[in-house]
Amino acid sequence: MERHFFQELENLKMTILNMAALTQRAMEDATNAYLERDEELAQSVIDGDRQVNELEVEVDQYTLRLLALEQPMARDLRTIIGTAKISNELERIADQAVNISQRSIFLCKFPPLERIPEMEQLIEVSLSMVRRAIECMANADVKAAYEIGRMDDRADQYTLQVLQSLVEYMAESTPIEENRKINTRRSIQTIIISRCLERVSDLATNIGEHVAFISEGINIKHQMTDSRS
DSSP states (O other): OHHHHHHHHHHHHHHHHHHHHHHHHHHHHHHHHHHHTOHHHHHHHHHHHHHHHHHHHHHHHHHHHHHHHHOOOHHHHHHHHHHHHHHHHHHHHHHHHHHHHHHHHHHTTSOOOOOOHHHHHHHHHHHHHHHHHHHHHHHTOHHHHHHHHHHHHHHHHHHHHHHHHHHHHHHTSOSOHHHHHHHHHHHHHHHHHHHHHHHHHHHHHHHHHHHHHHHHSOOOHHHHHHHHO
C-alpha cells in the first residue's frame, strides 16, 4: 500500500509539472501573438486550452484517490491539497492566456495602436512571475515565493499606467466619429488585455503562497502584504 501511495503521489507531481509547462507556453504564445499581431499563434493558444483542462481533471482524480484511499498526514497531506490549489491557479492562468489571444485576434483586424511601453513592461513582469512561480513550485523554494509577491506591485503599477495612457488616447482621439469608434474599441480591448495580465500576476503570486504552505505549512499571504506596505 505504501509503495502504491508514493507512486500515485509521484504521478500527481508529474501531472502538475506537465500542466505548468503547458500553461507557461500558453502565456508566452499569447503575449507574443499580441505583440507580433499573429492571429494563427493566438488561435493555437485557444485550441490548446483543452489540454490544460484535461490535466486539471487528472490532478483532481489523483487528489480524490489519494485523500479517499490513503488518508495521508502532515507534509503528504499538504502536498496533495496544495497541488490541487496550484492546479486551479494554473487553469485560470491558461484561461487568461485564451482571453488575451481572443482580444489579440480582434486587434489584428485593425491598424495597430502606437507602442505602449508600459504594456511591454507589464508583459515582461507577468511572464517573469509565471516562470518564477513554476520554478518555485518545482524546487519547493519558499524564498522565491516572497520574491514573486513583491513583483506583484510592479504589475499593478504598469496596469494602471496602461489604463491612464489609453484613457488619454481615447480622450484626445480624432473627432471623426468612425475613427473615434475604432480607436475606442482598440483601446478597450487593449485595456482588457492589461487586466488579464494583472490577473495572471495575482495567480502567480497565489502559486507561491501554495508552495509555502506545502513546504513549511505556513500562510505567507498576509506576511507578503505587510512587507509591501
